[in-house]
Amino acid sequence: MDGNGGELSSFLTALSEDRQLQDAYAQDPDGTMREAGLSDDSISILLSRDLGKVKAALEEELPGRDFILFMIIF
């Protein structure tokens, strides 16, 4: 799977763009991820559907691009 990041970011990028992959993931997340070659760790993170874990894993894969943005106007 191509992509500029690690396996997780590459998989999520593909998932966001490929409707067939989305259908496959919806029916069989575990099998689809194994077929895509994801590691057990990445599969475990995605199967948890835990937003904090997914964000943390992505920030680890794409270092230097993670930041928090907020705006307060008075």
Place this chain on the structure above:
Amino acid sequence: MTPEAASAIERADEVLYLVTQPLTAQWIERANPRSRSLHGLYASGKPRRKTYAEMVDEVLAPVRAGREVCAAFYGHPGVFVNPGHEAIRRARGEGYRARMLPAVSALDCLVADLGIDPAATGLHSYEATDFVVHRRRPDPTASLVLWQIGVVGELGYATSPRRENLALVVDRLSRAYPRGHEVIVYEASPYPLVADPFVLRVPLEQLPDAQVPLLATLVVPPARRPRRDRALTVRLGLS
């Protein structure tokens, strides 16, 4: 992202973006190699208004050079995005064509994820710091949304919410709601296909000790039903 927004990013001569998720940044840069982040304009101790003014200048410079520019911001470009509004205002003031494309804000996400219908309960919202500082008066008969609950009182970089500042929010809310009233800490999922939104329901008084993500929004459901004006109801023929 809407198809219109994706198309605007892909076809622009130049894309300037400010997003919170690394995967979003990666997508933008792949969609249009002529993209660059505005995040570098932030600096520790730098006045926020100066940062915003520089962002607007960064967006307008290529516009003045005759290029088609797309400025992309996380969420909705007009919701809590001062540079988004200001860049459009100034561009139009200088005679350039400028348009804001609507997008999906945290409010839209929480309506869907939490099943809140503004038509059923009414809805009002404030930025959390604004709510405290300006002593806003909540209406406990309508749903209340407090934005940016994780960074109350923060003007710089923050790594975690400050409990003492969350306690100020609780103190303010306690004047209108029972301290045991259930509130909802919410964060939309930027990856809805693979991750659920963060949803934590806690009694109001326990909010300072709760797990509050930096990007969280607080939802306060109504505490009681609104009172009906019987005379007006009759006058409108609604009785």
